[in-house]
Amino acid sequence: MTDATQHSGPMLAADGTPLKRSLARALRMQKIRALMLIAPLLIFVLVTFILPIADMLFRSVENQIVRDTLPKTVIALQDWDPASGAAPGEPVFAALAQDMKIAVEAKSHTRLGSRLNYEFTGAASLFRKSGRKVKRMDLDTDAPFKETFIDIDKKWGEPEIWKTIKRYSPAYTNGYFLNSVDMRKGADGAEARPENQRIYIKLFGRTMVMSMVITISCILLGYPVAWILANLPMRQANLLMILVLLPFWTSLLVRTSAWKVMLQQQGVINDTLVWLGLVADDARLIMINNQFGTIVAMTHILLPFMILPLYSVMQTIPPTYLRAAKSLGANNWTAFWRVYFPQSVPGIGAGSILVFILSIGYYITPEIVGGTKGVFISNRIAYHISSSLNWGLAAALGTILLAVVLLLYWCYDKVVGIDNVKLGG
Amino acid sequence: MKFRSLTAIAATTALCAPMAFAADIADEMTIVSWGGAYSKSQLRAYHEPYSEKTGTKIINDDSSAEAVAKLRAMNEAGNVTWDVVDVVAADAMRLCDEGLAMEIDPDTQLAAAPDGTSAAEDFGELLVSECFIPQIVYSTTFGYRTDLVGDTPPTSVCAVFDTDAYPGKRSLEKRSINNVEWALLCDGVAKEDVYDVLATEEGQQQALDKLATIKDDVIWWSAGADTPQLLADGEVVMGSTYNGRLFSVIEEQNQPVAMLWDAQIFDLDGWIIPAGLSPERQARALDYIMFATDTQRLADQAKYISYGPARASSAPLVGKHADLGIDMAPHMPTDPENAKNTFLYNYEFWADYRDDIEAKFQAWLSQ
Numbered sequence: 001m002t003d004a005t006q007h008s009g010p011m012l013a014a015d016g017t018p019l020k021r022s023l024a025r026a027l028r029m030q031k032i033r034a035l036m037l038i039a040p041l042l043i044f045v046l047v048t049f050i051l052p053i054a055d056m057l058f059r060s061v062e063n064q065i066v067r068d069t070l071p072k073t074v075i076a077l078q079d080w081d082p083a084s085g086a087a088p089g090e091p092v093f094a095a096l097a098q099d100m101k102i103a104v105e106a107k108s109h110t111r112l113g114s115r116l117n118y119e120f121t122g123a124a125s126l127f128r129k130s131g132r133k134v135k136r137m138d139l140d141t142d143a144p145f146k147e148t149f150i151d152i153d154k155k156w157g158e159p160e161i162w163k164t165i166k167r168y169s170p171a172y173t174n175g176y177f178l179n180s181v182d183m184r185k186g187a188d189g190a191e192a193r194p195e196n197q198r199i200y201i202k203l204f205g206r207t208m209v210m211s212m213v214i215t216i217s218c219i220l221l222g223y224p225v226a227w228i229l230a231n232l233p234m235r236q237a238n239l240l241m242i243l244v245l246l247p248f249w250t251s252l253l254v255r256t257s258a259w260k261v262m263l264q265q266q267g268v269i270n271d272t273l274v275w276l277g278l279v280a281d282d283a284r285l286i287m288i289n290n291q292f293g294t295i296v297a298m299t300h301i302l303l304p305f306m307i308l309p310l311y312s313v314m315q316t317i318p319p320t321y322l323r324a325a326k327s328l329g330a331n332n333w334t335a336f337w338r339v340y341f342p343q344s345v346p347g348i349g350a351g352s353i354l355v356f357i358l359s360i361g362y363y364i365t366p367e368i369v370g371g372t373k374g375v376f377i378s379n380r381i382a383y384h385i386s387s388s389l390n391w392g393l394a395a396a397l398g399t400i401l402l403a404v405v406l407l408l409y410w411c412y413d414k415v416v417g418i419d420n421v422k423l424g425g
Numbered sequence: 426m427k428f429r430s431l432t433a434i435a436a437t438t439a440l441c442a443p444m445a446f447a448a449d450i451a452d453e454m455t456i457v458s459w460g461g462a463y464s465k466s467q468l469r470a471y472h473e474p475y476s477e478k479t480g481t482k483i484i485n486d487d488s489s490a491e492a493v494a495k496l497r498a499m500n501e502a503g504n505v506t507w508d509v510v511d512v513v514a515a516d517a518m519r520l521c522d523e524g525l526a527m528e529i530d531p532d533t534q535l536a537a538a539p540d541g542t543s544a545a546e547d548f549g550e551l552l553v554s555e556c557f558i559p560q561i562v563y564s565t566t567f568g569y570r571t572d573l574v575g576d577t578p579p580t581s582v583c584a585v586f587d588t589d590a591y592p593g594k595r596s597l598e599k600r601s602i603n604n605v606e607w608a609l610l611c612d613g614v615a616k617e618d619v620y621d622v623l624a625t626e627e628g629q630q631q632a633l634d635k636l637a638t639i640k641d642d643v644i645w646w647s648a649g650a651d652t653p654q655l656l657a658d659g660e661v662v663m664g665s666t667y668n669g670r671l672f673s674v675i676e677e678q679n680q681p682v683a684m685l686w687d688a689q690i691f692d693l694d695g696w697i698i699p700a701g702l703s704p705e706r707q708a709r710a711l712d713y714i715m716f717a718t719d720t721q722r723l724a725d726q727a728k729y730i731s732y733g734p735a736r737a738s739s740a741p742l743v744g745k746h747a748d749l750g751i752d753m754a755p756h757m758p759t760d761p762e763n764a765k766n767t768f769l770y771n772y773e774f775w776a777d778y779r780d781d782i783e784a785k786f787q788a789w790l791s792q
Contacts, residue, residue: 110523122778264660367647385494388779389497390780
């Protein structure tokens with residue numbers, strides 16, 4: 001008692017510093033050490049994963065190219081009223097001539113042409129053609145430039161190309177995002193695209209619905225398999241496990257092509273059905289190059305991602321629980337549904353998240369077996385990345401897809417709870 | 426003593442390393458192409474003789490399908506690892522526009538014909554872009570199953586749209602290019618007006634409406650190997666693909682398939698040299714191009730694959746297939762017998778309209 005009253009000040013550590021501070025320091029040291037240990041991985045993930053993705057996503061709004069290539073023109077265009085219905089005056093054309101002269105030197109005019117061609121059909125050749133002529137132009141003697149440019153191509157004399165340049169002159173644009181939701185930048189803000197150009201909303205919807213169907217089919221097919229695996233004696237279970245894993249080790253393209261051989265109209269299944277007389281020879285079933293083909297092939301490909309987490313969760317459920325339930329009078333179904341199933345839900349959750357997210361991003365399989373109705377939004381993203389080179393639009397579509405996935409993840413967390421997901425033990 | 430020898434080794438390595446490195450660059454080059462039979466024909470006609478002549482080691486990369494996107498990414502990263510790239514003409518134009526390919530002067534950087542004709546004249550109109558060195562003329566055309574068309578084999582491309590006379594599925598490429606041209610041709614538009622009509626909203630709709638008449642009978646392909654496989658399996662009655670693929674189905678695999686050359690659409694494939702190579706690598710690439718696109722070499726390639734050489738002076742030199750021993754001239758898309766009715770892909774038009782028409786086409790497909 002007396003001891004405590006003597007030291008009424010802060011408690012001291014052995015070296016005389018206050019215990020609180022000494023403890024905090026020790027904790028801090030520990031944290032830094034832990035951080036140092038994970039630093040290599042953190043830096044690796046940051047440099048190779050997060051930064052490139054951030055850079056790609058940034059392209060969905062970035063639009064420096066117009067003002068970088070035509071700086072003077074963009075400034076001169078500020079005074080022009082697009083509603084006037086006529087092309088701008090000579091000062092704008094003079095600025096264009098100066099800008100183009102520099103751009104042709106740097107060969108950046110055609111790059112701008114391809115950029116603007118996404119918004120204005122014909123811009124690519126307009127800039128390519130004008131660049132060739134501007135090369136031979138003399139800035140001091142060739143004025144007035146308005147006529148010269150209209151001579152090169154009459155499109156320069158119409159307001160449309162100027163409207164496009166003016167509309168896309170800010171350094172950042174929402175144009176790509178509008179494009180990805182089937183809209184476009186019109187005269188007064190955003191407007192819907194004409195009916196015959198709308199595609200992305202439909203594809204987003206289709207991607208979500210089909211991924212859900214694939215996830216549900218994986219649950220229905222995978223659950224019994226995982227149950228058998230978890231309940232068989234070790235030796236047979238291992239053998240079955242190899243059967244589950246074998247397709248996993250086979251090339252994706254081989255498995256997809258195999259489905260083609262199986263499902264096509266002259267394929268194995270149709271041949272068998274015709275031979276059995278179940279289907280007439282002239283009425284063979286169409287099972288591929290449509291949504292059915294995509295669902296079948298992708299369910300098969302993604303099935304291991306459902307079975308493995310289910311299996312590892314089911315293995316931890318003691319068989320005694322089921323026996324206990326039955327000894328207390330439950331019939332088979334009640335014992336399963338009230339005792340076994342709730343304990344396997346974390347496995348279903350983990351498997352579903354894996355399968356759903358993987359299938360949203362799949363594009364090779366839908367491309368091969370999907371025909372026209374079975375392709376996903378990722379097929380369009382791949383097209384814009386590798387074929388049309390419209391990376392801004394691809395980035396915008398990718399950003400929306402990412403946002404939708406995060407939103408679904410959030411919903412899942414609210415409804416099921418993310419703590420309720422287990423990959424094993 | 427030990428320390429000394431170590432420093433000596435380190436010093437020699439340090440001295441030799443840059444030299445060895447420079448020598449490596451000049452002695453090794455990466456050539457990008459399409460893979461498969463096509464790459465093999467280039468290997469035998471170009472790469473092997475070139476390596477023999479110069480000792481240069483050639484590394485093959487089968488990435489031409491993604492060449493444009495990959496070159497753009499390499500260029501942005503400032504690390505171009507390819508020396509010569511095989512692309513179709515439309516991609517070459519795109520790469521040239523983007524500043525990703527270097528411009529070539531045909532008169533100084535390409536070999537003249539043996540009779541002295543300049544390269545520019547020998548290639549003629551096929552030099553469609555400043556950056557593009559043409560190599561072959563190929564065509565996208567139709568093949569049909571001889572056993573599924575009855576007694577009246579098709580002679581016109583419009584048989585594709587005639588599901589009454591030729592019932593069954595047909596395969597078409599899953600993109601607008603070529604299909605819309607054929608649709609308009611078979612909807613009564615004159616050949617010379619096709620691109621003028623396609624430049625209008627109504628013309629594009631007309632093409633899609635014509636395609637809509639067979640939409641339920643079409644299997645859409647995205648890889649060149651699809652149609653040959655579909656034909657071999659009897660899944661389709663007729664289908665479009667590259668003429669070299671059909672040659673291999675007919676002559677090498679002996680399938681009951683025949684060519685329908687009518688309204689074949691000519692296209693070009695050739696080389697580009699990426700922009701921004703180091704001087705040594707650029708010199709090597711130019712040296713290779715000079716060698717590989719001369720008159721004899723282009724004619725040699727036709728021994729291994731049924732694509733027409735891009736030089737006028739190579740045509741008379743086309744001989745027999747190296748392995749099958751059959752005469753190659755009648756299998757060339759440019760052979761007069763096959764080229765009675767041909768259609769030339771309009772590069773300028775598609776560079777402008779591709780984004781627009783393709784968007785409408787894909788929207789139409791998904792409906």
